[in-house]
Amino acid sequence: MRFGVLGPLQVWADGEPVRIAETKVRALLADLLAHEGKLVTTDRLIEDLWGDQLPANPKNTLQTRVWQLRKAIGADRVLSHPSGYQLRFDPDEVDMLRFEALVTQARQEPPSAKARLLAEALRLWRGPAFEDADFARPVIERLDDLRLAALEDQAEARLELGEDVSLSELVARHPLRERLRGLHMRALKRAGRQTEALESYHQLRRFLAEELGVDPSPELNSVYQSILAQKTNLPAPVSPLIGRAHAIAETREALRDGRLVTLTGPGGVGKTRLAIEVARGLSFPDSVWLADLTSATHAPDVVAQVLNVRGRLVDALRTRRLLLILDNCEHLIAETAHLAQELLHAAPDLHILATSQEPLAVDGEQVLPVEPLDEASAVELFRKRARLSTVDPDVRAICRRLDGIPLALELAATRVRALGVRELAARLDDRFAVLTGERRGAPARQQTLRAMIDWSWGLLTPDEQVVLRRLSVTAGGCTLDAAIELTGDRVDVLARLVDRSLVVMPRYRLLESVAAYSQQRLAEAGELDWMRQRHRAYYTELAEEASKHLRGHGQQEWLQKLDAESANFRRALNPRLAHALSWYWFLRGRFGEAQRAFAHDDSPTGRAWYAGFTLLIRDSAEPEIPDGDIDPRARWFLSYAQRGFTGGMEFDEPQDSWDSAIALYTKATSAFARGDFQTAQDLGKQSQALLRELGDGWGQVKAAQVLALLAEVRGDYQESARLHENTLRLAEELGLWTEASYELSGLGRIALLRGDYRTADELHTRAARLASEQSHQRGVQFAEVGLGLSARRQGNLDDAETHFRTWLEWCRRWGGDAGTALILAELGFIAEQRGAAETALALHEEGLAVARATRDPRAVALALEGLAGAHSLAGRTAQAAELLAEADQLRQSVGAPLPPSERGDVDRIRERINQA
Known part of the structure; x- marks a missing residue:
């Protein structure tokens, strides 16, 4: 239960309003709440509720109102005492107490958390506190004062975070409140409205003199003097800063701490722009000053000139209280570091905010990396600069390819008018020729994208240039080991490039524009082809080493290692690398990538891999099945892709324990497909045990799938669900998403058999979506057939037919006889339920022929049951009865009788026969 007094009195129970209509009962509750859970005497309550207009029997009348209140909110909430009454509640249940607690907590927090907590507290107010409760006047005045103080605290926190704050309306309502007036003046000054800030002070001084005969406080006068004397060389912003609110708050917090x-x-x-924005929201007695070192050859001279200092700079700053921005320090890093250290030691009230491509590396320095804009902020910046009304995928692509770097985005935006967004996106491969827009007033190094990177390149030592250009052959970054191997064992140089913000951690990655520039430098040095060969060799050897561990205990670790190098593998792709990655691509469900990689591999093994992945995708013409000297595992994979769950070929001569385990799995699936369930159970368990011993998670998933299906056939749905759930967890842990899709469908089938159609549909829908994301048509088909099965059992025949018709031709071509037989049987039952006997008969006759080809007695039995339905509908009840008996005998022969939830069709047909 919650109580609201910050506005009209309100009570909620379980989120719903509690109606308390009687005025005096509402007043009683308000009075008890105003005393914050303390005992309130009977006499006090009577006086507050009735004043001079007492009822005939005040105490009895009060007791009646107490009874009514207990009836509304619960008897245990209102406690009786000999001298009065007390309301029982938790502090969090009353908005007034929650408000006070949030304000108290906020005052202990830094600005960002303070602003958030105060916003939460102020949202609790729905109107005037204790509305129409005059007896609560002292509480109302206290709460109003606290609310106003909270608004002031919130404004102060937001100003410290660099946000714009509008206080004019609040000042108009409280014209004599000095703290509020000071915040108003600061907000106006921050917005560049210095004259209005000074006028606000003069207005208050007049009010105080006329109304109270006093002068403004020393604290407010100090704010006035700081604005009056404020001199700064900070440039006024010409546009809002986008996407840097957190960075502004973090930097201001750091300047408070150090x-x-x-x-x-x-x-x-955007380091300079951020520094200026940070400084605009800060107030120092001797102001804020910007020393731009871009063109400087001697940093102290620039600082002295900015501060108008003659003589020794250190002496002049000893007593000054100011913020000094040392901007663009990277080309004078050692000199600037020495200057900063010397000034800070001499001037205890001096603060320095530096911008540089690398840290100053002196004692006491707090280093805050300025990250590229996130995608949303980058898109917003580009949209505003290019004056776009909408955002399409090309805009997002431009922002991603330019790494969210504001200067690059600004340069690109100037080209939209001439090229358009689509053409600009298409031309970014030649970005240095495209992004050359003139930016009048900008430094030369910011005129073009090339000039921007030229500046950074020119600051590097020859060794650093060598390492940076060689790293440009990588894609998506690389590990430390790879960086050392490719660049020549220069860890110290790598560290310096990280410090210079040219190499991005945690992987040693170059921003796309830096990589493009560095690769041009690599070509100029005559090293491009040589480095590409080294890159191909390194990643081919890495993949070959990984392939040794993808079927054993190191499977998860190596899968993750290979995941991280996907971009490098694509860049280094060659036939040898493709063969090494083939099993990885299969495990990760990257069938399309694998198919493309093997498309031009003419070796027998390469053609086998190509054919196998093409069969798994199932979206193009059936591939040519190769002959010749094919690697045994590639041949097994091709057979697996051709036959799916019905079993692939066995290894003629297993090479190792994994081959033997997979051979057991293959035999288990074949036994299951032909209805030999005991053999399938024995072989499945043997395969699972061996694969668990080897540490192959994928193999364990596959073996468990067989055992889960066998449990389903036995009617042990609890065991089947347990196996599916455990296997799903393992598949998700390993990132085996195609297998995870199968497991979701498996759980969907169990829910279907239990009659839980809602859960079944949810699971099958999730499975279909996941399989679709992996371009795994067989997984999509398996899931959507499950949706069709559910729809028919719920009587939604049209939906069911849509699901089955969608996949019928696909199954005839790709899905195998088992899937085709099931769909034909289901379509036949739909026709029978609609009364179309001849259509049903044709479908079931075709289905029976396909089912016999599977050699699965259950599939044959299902087709016979369907034929029985068609014949019974046509009046041939004797023939129908014979078919049902034959189907039942088949099911009994393999120990797989129809489960109770699946007897609907047979029971319907049998009832029709009995009624004939």
Whole structure:
């Protein structure tokens, strides 16, 4: 239960309003709440509720109102005492107490958390507190004061976070409140409205003199003097800063905690703009000053000139209280570091905010990396600069390819008018020729994308240039081992490039524009072909080493290693690498990528892999099945892709224990397909045990799938669900998403057999979506057939037919006899349920022929039951009865009788026969 007094009195129970209509009962509740759970005497309650207009018997009348209140909110909520009454509640149940607690908590927090907590507290107010409760006037005045103080605290926190704050309306309502007036002046000054800030002070001084005969407080006068004396060389912003609210707050927090903060990041990321925005929201007695070192050759001279200092800079700053921005320090890093250290030691009230592509590396420095904009902020910046009304995929592609670097986005936006968004996106492969827009007033190094990176390149030592250009052959970054191997064992140089913000961690990655530039430098050095060969060799050897571990205990670790290098593998692709990655691609469900990789491999083994992946995708012409000297595992894989669950070929001569385990699995699936369930159970368990011993998670998943199906056939749905659930967890843990799709469908089948159609549909829908994401048509088909089975059993014949018709031709071509037989049987039952005997007969006769080809007695039995339905509908009841008996005998012969939930068709047909 919750109680609301910050607005009209309200009570909620389980989120629903509690009606308390009687005025005096509402007043009684308000009075008890105003005393915050303390005992309230009977006399006090009577006086507050009736004043001078007492009822005939005040105490009895009060007792009646107490009874009514207990009836509304619960008897245990209102406690009786000899001298009065007390309301029982938890503090969190009353918005007034919740408000006070949030305000108290907020005052202990830094600005970002403070602003968030105060916003939450102020949202609790729905109107005037204790509305129409005059007896609560002292409480109302206290709450109003606290609310106003919270609004002031919120405004102060937001100003410290660099946000714009509008306080004019609040000041108009409280014109004599000095703290509020000071915040208003600061907000106006921050918005560049210095004259209005000063006028706000003069207005208050007039009010105070006229109304109270006093002057403004020393604290407010200090704010006035700081605005009056404020001199700064900070440039006024010409556009809002996008996507940096958190960085602004973090930087201001760092400047409160220490006196030297360095913003680091690659060129064009917006360090200068961020530093200026941070400084705009800060107030120092001797102001804020910007020393731009871009063109400087001697940093102290620039600082002295900015601060108008003659003589020794250190002496002049000893007593100054200011924030000094040292902007673009990277080309004078050692000199700037020495200067910052010397000034900070001499001037205890000096704060320094530096921007640089690398840290100053001095004691006390707090280094804050400035990251590229996230996608949403990058898109917003590009949209506003290019004046676009909508955002399409090309815009997002541009923002991603330019790494969210604001300067690159600004340059690109200037090209939209001439090229359009689509053409601009298409031309980014030649970005240095495209992004050359003139930016009048910008430094030369910010005129073009090439100039921006030229600046950073020119600051590197020859060794650093060598390492950076060689790293450009990688894609998506690389590990430390790869970086050392490719660049020549130069860990110290790599570390310096990370410090210079040219190489991004945690992987040693180059931003796309830096990589493109560095690769041009690599070509100029005559090393491009040589480095590409080294890159191919390194990643081919890595994949070959990984392939040794993908069928054993190192499977998960190596899968994750290979996942991280996907971009490098695509860049280094060659036939040898493709063969090494073939099993990885299969495990990860990357069938399309594998198919493309093997498309031009003319070796027998390569053609086998190509054919196998093409069969798994099932979306093009049936591939040519190769002959010749094919690797045994590629041959097994091709057979697996051809036959699916019905079993692939066995290894002629197993090479190792994994081959033997998979041979057992293959035999188990074949036994299951022909209805030899005991053999399938024995072989499945043997395969599972051996694969568990080997540590092959994929193999364990496959063996468990057989055992789960066998449990389903036995009618042990609990065991089948347990196996599916455990296997799903393992598949998800390993990232085997095609197998996870099968497991979701398996659980959907169990829910279907239990009659839980809602759960069955949810699971099958999830399975279909997951399989579709993997381009795994067989998994999609398996899941959507499950949706069809559910729809028919719920009587939704049209939906069921749509599901089955969608996949009938696919199954005839790709899905195998088992899937085709099931769909034909289901379509036949739909026709029978609609009364179309001849259509049903034709479908079931075709289905019986296909079912006999599977050699699965259950499939044959299902087709016979369907034929019985068609004949019974046509009046041939004797023949129908014979068919039902034959089907039942088949099911009994393999120990797989129809489960109770699946007897609907047979019971319907038998009832029709009995009624004939």
